[in-house]
Amino acid sequence: MNKLTIIGNLTRDPELRSVNTVNGPVSVCDFTVAVNSRRRSGQNNQNGQQQDEATFFRCTAWRGLADVVSRYATKGTKVCVVGPISARTYTANDGTTRVSLDVTVEDFEFVSSRNDNAGNNGGYNAAPAAQPAPTAQNDGFTAVQDDDLPF
Numbered sequence: 001m002n003k004l005t006i007i008g009n010l011t012r013d014p015e016l017r018s019v020n021t022v023n024g025p026v027s028v029c030d031f032t033v034a035v036n037s038r039r040r041s042g043q044n045n046q047n048g049q050q051q052d053e054a055t056f057f058r059c060t061a062w063r064g065l066a067d068v069v070s071r072y073a074t075k076g077t078k079v080c081v082v083g084p085i086s087a088r089t090y091t092a093n094d095g096t097t098r099v100s101l102d103v104t105v106e107d108f109e110f111v112s113s114r115n116d117n118a119g120n121n122g123g124y125n126a127a128p129a130a131q132p133a134p135t136a137q138n139d140g141f142t143a144v145q146d147d148d149l150p151f
Helices: 063-072
Strands: 004-008 015-021 026-038 050-062 078-083 085-091 097-104 105-109
Touching: 004 050, 015 063, 026 063, 050 063, 050 078, 063 105, 078 097
Parallel strands: 050 097
Antiparallel strands: 004 026, 004 078, 015 026, 026 050, 078 105, 085 097
16 A cells, blocks of 8 residues: 655645546646654764754645645645655756655645634635633633634
8 A cells, every 4th residue: 555644834836737638627736745854963863953854745636626725725834635655766957866756645634724824824814713711611612603614
């Protein structure tokens, strides 16, 4: 079984295009997800300094999923992507051999809330809701109206 699950941030706005097939045009959306990890450097890993590293995955969504991603996701949106991964090598302009990690998106979820992406509201156009103070009646939970849900 070849199935990868990643959680990361979009590095740029998704690009939607249409591909002609025998059954008519099909939507295709390309985007890149950066997955951050933190590692310690140096020989003694416990005393070494932490270094942030990012792994980049090129993702391709098809049909209806492509339309949803292109409509609601923007640069910086935190997402969860599930699908098979493939690696391909290519020669860059400077002559070095590089590897590209490509994911064919089978499942896609938004991990960002409406207010997580500073300034762009994660692709949603809604004002933040006021949060009531915890009381004995609500035990720290916030009541949510069905109108506030994006689905």
